[in-house]
Amino acid sequence: MATANRMIQKGSTGADVKLLQGLLNQKVPLAKLPQGKKLVEDGIFGSKTDAATRTFQQMKGLKVDGIVGPKTWGALGVTYTGPGATPTPPAGKPKFEEKKPKDGFDGAVNPPWQMVPMSGQKTVILKNAANLTVVSRNPGIATVEDVPKCFVHGGRELIIKGRTKGTTWIDVKDGAITVASLEVAVKTKKTIQVSFHLVEDSAGHKTSRNTGSVDGWVRTMNDIFLPQANIQVTKKRAISVKVNKDLGTVVRFSSHLAGVPASEHEWDLVTAKGDAAADFNVFFVWEYEQDINPNHDDTDAGTLGKNCIFEDHAGTNVGDTLAHELGHTLGVNDFYGATEKPLLMYGITDQRGQKIPKAHANTMNP
């Protein structure tokens, strides 16, 4: 198929004018051409070519202006590639992407998912959707608007605002057809009050940690939980507690072991020192094990219900590990898959990431 890369009109000259003249000679009946004669195919756009062009435009129901642009070229069977050509369709399908990591976006689920705090907002990237319409299915739950273009470099960004708790979808529409969706969960803020306890026993065994570090760990926990699940961690108290018994070199979760009398259930003795009004009680001890082989240091911390015993050798990223243990209290178990390392709930200390995916966020803060 022939192509043309510009608009031409009376006064134009060139090979494309010659192409036009040849096509008009084919497509306009001889009787309708000026003076009933074929145009001279000389590449000069004069009065006769202009008259024939207008006749052709009239025949095709086009605007009769003598200007051969995208529509007239198209009606002549010529592909127009010049300025003003209809934009070519986007290279890919419309696609939502996270604006920044660990901000409550889950692209691994279908449709992708974004946590939005109630009365707050999140920004997401929308690719391959330059001319498409974006709407919220339920603006009472969440609204959507474009970030003004001048602030966006190379694409489209959307601001989603949380109005009321609930789930809705942001739909990308091409006319009446929905071509992509983003699930949005608007979550109310859940506050978790944490009490921290530095444990020592009657024989002088004690944690090497101190209360001065607690605020930093709480900050780390909030950096993880607030943007991804709208969960805020607050420090309720951070104190030293003394257990009036020699717990030995290893504090053991022993109540499940045959023959261990209740008086030696060390988990119970330690957690009895907790704060009944807290949502999460952390007990820092020197060494902790929860299996039948206490001399093998394979456990860093254990969480059951709202209590967590946390040893001094529990990795280097204490805030991350505390966040992981809080995740257990909030109802999510460990994951060990090779692809699950980016998750906060990956089971191995210091190898895990901080990501909270949709399923975990929905369990932690339904």
Ligand SMILES: [Zn+2]
């Ligand atoms: Zn765990």
